[in-house]
Amino acid sequence: IDHIRPLRHREPTTTLRRRGRMWSIVSMLLIALAASTAGTAASGKSVWISPTGSDSGAGTKAAPWRTPQRALEYVASLRGPGGAASPLPSDVTVNVAYGTYLLSSPITLTPESGGDAGGSSVTFKGEDPGAHITFSGAALLEDVVHNADGTVAMRIPASVNCPGRCRRLFRMNPGGNGETVGSYGRELSRTPTLTYRSLSKRTMTVPEGQLANFSQADLAQAEAVVYHSWTSSLSPLQPGSGWDPATNTLSFAYDAVTACDGACFQQYYLQNLQGGSALQPGTFSVIDDSASGKGRYVLYRPFAGETVRPGDFGVGNLTTLLNVNAPAGARVANVAFDALWFQHTASDLSACLPSGCNAQSDADGLAAAIHLTDVSGVTFYNVSVQLTGHYGVWIDSGSSDVAVDFALLRHLGAGGVRIGSSSTAAQPERVSVADSVIQFTGEVEAAGPGVLVQNAAFVNITHNDIGPVSYTAVSSGWTWGYSPTTVRAVRITFNDLHDVFSGKLSDGGCVYTLGAQPGTLVDNNQCWNVHSRGYGGWGYYTDEGSSDIIFTNNLATVTKSAGVHQHYGLNNRFENNILAFPGAWPCDDAPNCDNAGIRSSVAGPGNGKYSLSSFSFVRNIVLLNQPFSAPFFTVAKTGLANDTFASNVYWSTTNKTDLPFGPSQSPVSFAQWQQSGKDVHSVVADPLFGNPAERDFRLAPDSPALKLGFQQIDFSTNGPRRMEERRPRDA
Known part of the structure; x- marks a missing residue:
């Protein structure tokens, strides 16, 4: 890849078989996620972690550690008292054994626990070619009560952070109704998309009788999602007085809902409806009954045939699973993640709710399941990022030479991959997103694109399958008008972009650009x-x-x-x-x-x-x-x-x-x-x-276009390639 410096990580030998249909691509990616390379560099060190291990163990396969943080402490210890200023004496492979790792805090890499630029590397590698090896940000719901109306109440422990209103609920294992791993997310209860009569920042009037089936209690803790053109506003209803049936008026908790711009068709819906009668199969609501001493709990209506036992479900507890960052003036370097799953993060909208959470491309969210800041030479290969509360991956300021290859990102609260931010200081450079599948964005905030490039340079977005998405597939640039820009040399090539918007938003497309971008190419x-x-x-x-x-x-x-x-x-x-x-x-x-x-x-x-x-x-x-x-x-x-x-x-x-x-x-x-x-x-x-x-x-050979100089276009290689078709990583 032209703009990516050589990386030291080895070339995998797994084969990813590409098929024409999107779901075939996904299924083969799932195989590739687990079927990664074995072994480590000669003279390198190898340690093990396992969900059944102990951090007081030896870190061997027979006596593995339990947490990834313990492995990182080991890496840091190899440097000696000099810390990050001392070189890492050898490559280190952290072998990650089969199972689900329920994280109580994000995995955090610092310069001490990373590799060296141009020197030794640190690799986290899944060990089992047929398993889902998962880092999860969920907290399990162990207190379960089955109600007479068929709903199930699952109490949220007081120790669970669950920021916001626990907008994400996850099935942690098969439920006996034939579902697959990718469908383990559950949706908040909601109304159909409706039409309002008038809207201000604080109130909305709706047609008479539109909400006649809902009581004050049903809407006591509801939220309104109001569609605009390229984004949407989200606001809780005013506690205790959010719905006035006498005047058909909804009142918002914040003075934040953006007025319709004339092309929104006055559409909205309500979510987090209370009461079992409001729940369709597979949907839930979160009820805060702390005032009466009952605490918070999830009310869920199972699918037909679905079992619900203690620990079958979890709520998002962490907004970030992997945080790789460095203090000012330092870098985390030469780290790889191979054949791992990152799942189940929370949606914390507390920072943006006062302003409506309506930023373009959901850029007001300040979290991602994987968040990189001030890193160099970081690679994600054969990883899966699913069921998130915000973006899947955020490559933030000060980062360079980052590659996301053969990844699967889906069921995302906002967008897939975010590169850069609104700041032009220390913008990311030499970033690649390649041969990956990104789908089902915007499950919490509707304006999540497949890939968002804000202020960044020398970016390659190539050979990806992106779609369905709730907004634009690829968005590049963050400068309005002819203002000076630092965005340059973004290459968007050989992608299969499809099923864009899904009827939710507007004012975008397969590829959306904003501001001057010299050297940018959108090809094939x-x-x-x-x-x-x-x-x-x-x-x-x-x-x-x-x-x-x-x-x-x-x-x-x-x-x-x-x-x-x-x-x-x-x-x-x-x-x-x-x-x-x-x-x-x-x-x-x-x-x-x-x-x-x-x-x-x-x-x-x-x-x-x-x-x-x-x-x-x-x-x-x-x-x-x-x-x-x-x-x-x-x-x-x-x-x-x-x-x-x-x-x-x-x-x-x-x-x-x-x-x-x-x-x-x-x-x-x-x-x-x-x-x-x-x-x-x-x-x-x-x-x-x-x-x-x-x-x-x-x-056809006699086409009038060919006579005018048009060149035949081959789309057969669009989307993810087979791994053996890729140039070596150091090319």
């Missing part, structure tokens, strides 16, 4: 099934100020909105891309029905920054299949004035002879469009794809 990505709620389900979206970005050899197909949308930006290039079948879902936002190949939101001259916009669109193919679709959608008549179009192929399967070209406000014929100097050498003709409805976009 396959984007499909982009179903936003309302407007803004685009394929590739260059938002405010996105500049100096190259988009080549990409596919966007079956999108609700345009395949490409440029809000405004400078010098972006779209070359050799395929934009097919926009308008795949009915438009429910009439002013913004951009069922087109390309959308430009530039307002034109005299509108400040909005008039400073340009892109080139050369050697692309636009394929339409709706009678209302057009090649372009513009916000203003002058919206395409600064843009260059040439050598493109346009075709509509339903409007073959009379496609409108140019601005939406004053469309013209194709001949008139060319006479204006646009789309020189372009044609309106069938590109002769193999079977585009089945995503076969191979071109």
Whole structure:
């Protein structure tokens, strides 16, 4: 990988068999998670930990330690009294035996317990090729009462931290109803998505009778989730007076709910409903009855055939499982994690609730299951991160040469991988997310993307399978408008991006960019099934100020909105891309029905920054299949004035002879469009794809696109590769 320095960790020999279907990829990743390499470097030291071990043991396979922290104390002891200033005398492998490790505090690596840059390494390695070796942040629920109405009450011990309202409940073992490990999470009880009448920061009025089936007691500890366009607000109801049926008014505990921006369709739902009648099978509520001395407990309605015994369930107790960080001026270096699972973290929203927890891309969450700060040369290989309260992995400030390879991240409270932060100080550099599967984001905060790149540089996001996701698949950049930026050289390549939004949010796409990003390349990505709620389900979206970005050899197909949308930006290039079948879902936002190949939101001259916009669109193919679709959608008549179009192929399967070209406000014929100097050498003709409805976009030898210089695009290698196909890690 071009921007990653050589890492010293050995090359695994496991084979990951890639299949065309997403679930096949997932199943093979599950095998790869456990089937990792054996052995350690010659002359290296090897120690063991086990859930049945003892920290007073010898740390051998026969007498293992119990906790990972004890192994790290051993690593630190090898350095002697000099601490981090002294070199680690040899590589150390911490062999992690089969089982679940219930953590009472995060595993914390410091410079003393890590490796040396360019020297010895520390590797945590799962030992059993057929087992789930799990570090868990759950606290078990041992006090269980089965109620006459079929619900089960599970008391939360007073010692359990369970920040916030315990928004995550986890099944810790099979329940006898045929479920798999990946479905062990349980959902808070909630209403369907509803429509409100009016909204302020503190109150909401709803239609009369909408909540007639719920009593004051049912909603006593409920929370409101209010959808906006690209995010949502979350607020508890006012304790004791949150619901007034006489006026059909909900009152929030904080003055925090963001007003609708005009494109949210006034939608919301309530969660954490009380009372057994509000619970559907597989859902739960958390009841705080501390005032009466009963404490807190989970009320759960099991699935048919599901058993519930003491210890079968747990609540998230820790927000972070692995914390790798260093004090100012130091680094944790040369550490690897191989064939391990990280699961069951809590959702602590206490810091953001007063402001509504509505930050873009859920960036107001200050936690992740794995959090790296000031590290160098850290690798995650064959790891699984699942059932989290916030992000899965956060590669934070001061970090460099970090690789997340062949990982499985799913059922995430926010997003998958977060790189950088809002700060430009000591931003991460040389980071790779490769050959991984990321799916089911936004299970607590809806705006969680698959991968979020904030302020960072030299980032590779390549050969991943990302989707379904509740918001954008890959988001890059954190600068609004033409402000100075430190983001550069982000490479988003050979990814399979699909099932974006899932009908929850809008104003994003498969790839979303923000601000100038010189050296950034978006190449050979396959984007499909982009179903936003309302407007803004685009394929590739260059938002405010996105500049100096190259988009080549990409596919966007079956999108609700345009395949490409440029809000405004400078010098972006779209070359050799395929934009097919926009308008795949009915438009429910009439002013913004951009069922087109390309959308430009530039307002034109005299509108400040909005008039400073340009892109080139050369050697692309636009394929339409709706009678209302057009090649372009513009916000203003002058919206395409600064843009260059040439050598493109346009075709509509339903409007073959009379496609409108140019601005939406004053469309013209194709001949008139060319006479204006646009789309020189372009044609309106069938590109002769193999079977585009089945995503076969191979071109016939006599395709008019090939005659114009279009290059065939091979999407067969998108998504995770087999391990033997990868270049050696030190390449």
